[in-house]
Amino acid sequence: MKRLRLASSGSIRQRLILQLLVLVAVLSWVLYLSIRTVAGSAVETTQDAILGSATIAIAEELRGGVDGVAIDIPYTAFSMLGATGEDRVFYRILVDGATVTGYEDLPLADQPLGGLSPFFYTREYQSDTVRIAAVERSVIVGSRPVRVEVIVAQTRSAQDAIVAQMANRAATLGLGFFAIAALLSLLTARSVLQPVNNLAEAVGRRGPQDLRPVEWPVPSELAPLVAALNQFIARLSGALIRTETFIAEAAHHIRTPLATLRAQAEIALRQSQDEAARAAIRGMIRSVDDSARSVGQLLDHAAVVYRTDQRTDEEIDLAALTRDMVAVFGPAAELRDIGFELSLPDEPVTMTADRLLLESAIRNLLDNAVKYSALEGLISVSLEVEGDQARLTVCDSGRGLSGAKSATLTGRFRRGENVSDVIGSGLGLTIVREVVAAHGGDFRLTEREGGGACANLSLPLG
Numbered sequence: 001m002k003r004l005r006l007a008s009s010g011s012i013r014q015r016l017i018l019q020l021l022v023l024v025a026v027l028s029w030v031l032y033l034s035i036r037t038v039a040g041s042a043v044e045t046t047q048d049a050i051l052g053s054a055t056i057a058i059a060e061e062l063r064g065g066v067d068g069v070a071i072d073i074p075y076t077a078f079s080m081l082g083a084t085g086e087d088r089v090f091y092r093i094l095v096d097g098a099t100v101t102g103y104e105d106l107p108l109a110d111q112p113l114g115g116l117s118p119f120f121y122t123r124e125y126q127s128d129t130v131r132i133a134a135v136e137r138s139v140i141v142g143s144r145p146v147r148v149e150v151i152v153a154q155t156r157s158a159q160d161a162i163v164a165q166m167a168n169r170a171a172t173l174g175l176g177f178f179a180i181a182a183l184l185s186l187l188t189a190r191s192v193l194q195p196v197n198n199l200a201e202a203v204g205r206r207g208p209q210d211l212r213p214v215e216w217p218v219p220s221e222l223a224p225l226v227a228a229l230n231q232f233i234a235r236l237s238g239a240l241i242r243t244e245t246f247i248a249e250a251a252h253h254i255r256t257p258l259a260t261l262r263a264q265a266e267i268a269l270r271q272s273q274d275e276a277a278r279a280a281i282r283g284m285i286r287s288v289d290d291s292a293r294s295v296g297q298l299l300d301h302a303a304v305v306y307r308t309d310q311r312t313d314e315e316i317d318l319a320a321l322t323r324d325m326v327a328v329f330g331p332a333a334e335l336r337d338i339g340f341e342l343s344l345p346d347e348p349v350t351m352t353a354d355r356l357l358l359e360s361a362i363r364n365l366l367d368n369a370v371k372y373s374a375l376e377g378l379i380s381v382s383l384e385v386e387g388d389q390a391r392l393t394v395c396d397s398g399r400g401l402s403g404a405k406s407a408t409l410t411g412r413f414r415r416g417e418n419v420s421d422v423i424g425s426g427l428g429l430t431i432v433r434e435v436v437a438a439h440g441g442d443f444r445l446t447e448r449e450g451g452g453a454c455a456n457l458s459l460p461l462g
């Protein structure tokens, strides 16, 4: 069967997969970013809590006295901080705005402090980024309250390491999510397109004569397509039924009156004594024969065209079929003293084909051979099997093709230039060509060496 090459507007599958992959990539990226941000701020909050507690612990150890503030730095505060890694820790304690111990250049908070609840800020210090917690409290010195500020700073390499590690995990997670989602999107694309593929396959698998409506279950989105397809099939099968009826009716309504006309002309011929009238009647009978022949071939051609679409294939023995068809032509050939030389294989040559179509093709080949043969000619018909091909050759020793090409002569209504004296419609070889093409075979008409023509027909077996 010929397949139409349709212009493709791209693949739905590719488009679907591409869109899903872009979506998945964006989602993976968002997932990565949010995990990183959330994890980063969680770590910072934890670290701040430790730094804040250490700062408060130091502040709480400050004691007021009669002549000053007693500072006793609790080492537990630093061990608390030391537990969090290899970070460096700095501190600065100010009494009434003057640094009394610690690093004098440790940056101060740029806003008023809120007592013992620590204020946190991040600064550059000693070419490192430090996180700083600052608290203040007042201590009684003598009978006067003094303001004491405690500032503790810590570098953040431990926190950065943790955040980096979490970012790695987040990236792995994002990639994993991407991989799984990409796989799922492939599966989704496939499952979305599955019904379309199933439908295409179900329709494609049908034989050409299967014109039942498509009843394959399809998703609701495809229902309009299937409905349109079914309407189309219904119209096509209606048209085919009308064609078939027309061919049958036409055959009946044209052939029958022609036969009646011919019979009546023959009776008139027998009854008439007048020579001129007899000649006229003979002319009439010839015209009726011509017409009957042309009509016959036209209808034959119509039937062949119809049947190539609506084939009914069966097991056929090509050898027996050839023998039968040659027998049919026996009487017509005998009238002109033409003989048949038949060479068939001994065993049956079986193939799957449409019997009526093959009969029509062979009939037309034999008809030509008889028609274009000289009186007392010999027609040799041979059938051979070569590999998976059956080769039928019909050779006559008639007038030959006088240079005409096989491809030209098989055209519709095409006749040779050397056959104007013989009745014909130019459809015989068209029928042969169409039948052979429908069966995937090959046909060629060639000049025969020593005069005459050979029709070579090959059909695939099986």
Ligand SMILES: Nc1ncnc2c1ncn2[C@@H]1O[C@H](COP(=O)(O)OP(=O)(O)O)[C@@H](O)[C@H]1O
Residues within 6 Å of the ligand: 364, 368, 369, 372, 396, 398, 399, 400, 401, 409, 410, 414, 415, 416, 417, 418, 419, 423, 424, 425, 426, 427, 428, 429, 430, 445, 452, 453, 454
């Ligand atoms: N056996 C043959 N010998 C010579 N010419 C042939 C033969 N078969 C076919 N042809 C040529 O091919 C033409 C087309 O054949 P066909 O289609 O059967 O039409 P028709 O026989 O009605 O003329 C013929 O008109 C004739 O010129």
Ligand SMILES: [Mg+2]
Residues within 6 Å of the ligand: 364, 367, 368, 424, 426, 427, 428, 429
């Ligand atoms: Mg013919």
